[in-house]
Structures are given as structure tokens and as C-alpha cells.
Amino acid sequence: EPEVTQTPSHQVTQMGQEVILRCVPISNHLYFYWYRQILGQKVEFLVSFYNNEISEKSEIFDDQFSVERPDGSNFTLKIRSTKLEDSAMYFCASSKTSGSGETQYFGPGTRLLVL
Amino acid sequence: QKEVEQDPGPLSVPEGAIVSLNCTYSNSAFQYFMWYRQYSRKGPELLMYTYSSGNKEDGRFTAQVDKSSKYISLFIRDSQPSDSATYLCAIIYNQGGKLIFGQGTELSVKP
Numbered sequence: 001e002p003e004v005t006q007t008p009s010h011q012v013t014q015m016g017q018e019v020i021l022r023c024v025p026i027s028n029h030l031y032f033y034w035y036r037q038i039l040g041q042k043v044e045f046l047v048s049f050y051n052n053e054i055s056e057k058s059e060i061f062d063d064q065f066s067v068e069r070p071d072g073s074n075f076t077l078k079i080r081s082t083k084l085e086d087s088a089m090y091f092c093a094s095s096k097t098s099g100s101g102e103t104q105y106f107g108p109g110t111r112l113l114v115l
Numbered sequence: 116q117k118e119v120e121q122d123p124g125p126l127s128v129p130e131g132a133i134v135s136l137n138c139t140y141s142n143s144a145f146q147y148f149m150w151y152r153q154y155s156r157k158g159p160e161l162l163m164y165t166y167s168s169g170n171k172e173d174g175r176f177t178a179q180v181d182k183s184s185k186y187i188s189l190f191i192r193d194s195q196p197s198d199s200a201t202y203l204c205a206i207i208y209n210q211g212g213k214l215i216f217g218q219g220t221e222l223s224v225k226p
């Protein structure tokens with residue numbers, strides 16, 4: 001069964017460093033998402049991406065964040081200058097369409113720890 | 116007012132029990148309601164979704180939506196230890212596909 005994959009599974013970085021989280025969505029999916037989950041808190045939407053541009057972003061997704069689909073398979077989330085409060089689990093998701101009720105498939109997540 | 120609220124639990128039940136998990140939401144415009152299951156250190160996995168009010172059944176799982184009271188429920192019959200996980204309710208917000216999640220309820224089914 002096709003699945004969303006994410007690398008790395010864990011990342012430890014120093015505050016102020018740049019990190020890039022990578023995702024390989026399901027191959028025939030067209031819509032891509034990033035969510036994050038701070039320990040003990042809700043899963044929160046960060047950004048959605050379609051046709052090589054951002055469809056929607058949350059208040060969390062400020063100028064420190066960017067997304068890119070550098071080739072036909074990868075989807076990346078970059079945090080330019082990490083802060084302590086960026087420590088969280090980051091989930092990538094993909095779906096065939098953006099229609100209400102369309103299943104979003106989630107990857108296993110990248111656990112980011114900012115020291 | 117929070118868009119989606121869910122009792123975080125934890126909830127512990129004996130094997131075979133009927134489990135009831137619930138969420139409330141604030142925006143009456145929401146139309147698609149989903150339940151995800153999340154095992155420890157894994158991504159959320161879609162269990163069921165419902166559109167508008169009513170019930171939807173899938174094996175031991177029943178999802179129920181009451182739009183008049185803005186209340187959604189997931190019932191698990193004959194619960195098994197393998198059902199032990201965190202259950203997240205989620206709502207699709209408009210056509211953009213953004214999911215709004217509840218806090219998640221941690222369920223433990225004891226053998």
C-alpha cells in the first residue's frame with residue numbers, strides 16, 4: 001500500500017540553525033500539507049500546497065518557514081532560524097484532491113528538537 | 116471559543132467494553148467530520164469520516180454527528196487491546212482541505 005514517508009525521523013538542532021524536513025508524498029497525490037504537534041498539544045495545520053504554490057497557511061507559518069517541491073517526488077519544509085518553540089513533531093500529509101471528505105494520508109512524522 | 120474541543124482523557128476500559136469518544140465544535144458551517152487514530156510515535160491514520168448529521172458504521176466502529184448540538188461521537192464496540200491509541204476528531208474547514216483537530220483522547224484497553 002502506498003504511504004507517505006518522511007526523513008529524518010529525528011532531528012536535533014541548535015537554536016538559530018536552519019533545518020529542512022523532507023517528505024515523499026504518495027505518487028499520484030496533488031495536494032500536500034504540513035502539520036505540527038507540540039508535545040501534549042493538538043495537531044495544528046501549518047500550510048497546504050498545490051500546483052507549486054501555497055494554497056493556505058496558518059498564523060504559525062511565518063517568514064521563518066518555507067515549503068518547496070524541488071522535484072517530482074519530494075516536498076520539503078524549511079525553518080530558516082529555529083527557535084526553542086519550534087520543537088515539535090512535524091507531519092507531512094498528501095491527498096488526491098482538496099475536496100471536503102478527501103482522505104489525507106499522514107507520514108510518520110519528524111521529531112524536531114531545538115536546543 | 117475553541118473550534119474543536121475534545122476531552123483528552125486518558126480513558127481506560129477493560130477488553131470488550133463499549134467506548135464512547137466525543138467532540139464538540141463551534142462553527143455550524145463545518146460539514147465533514149473525521150476520526151483519526153494515532154499510535155504512539157506514528158502519524159494520524161484516518162478511521163472514518165461522516166458528512167452532515169447521522170450515523171456511519173464500519174465494523175466495530177460507529178461515527179455519529181449531531182449538527183443541531185454540534186456534537187460528534189465515535190463508538191467502539193467490543194474494544195480490543197489493539198484499539199489502545201489516541202483518537203483524534205477532526206473537521207475539514209472549507210474546500211481548502213485544512214484539517215482542524217481536537218486535542219485527542221488517549222484510550223487504553225486492558226486485557
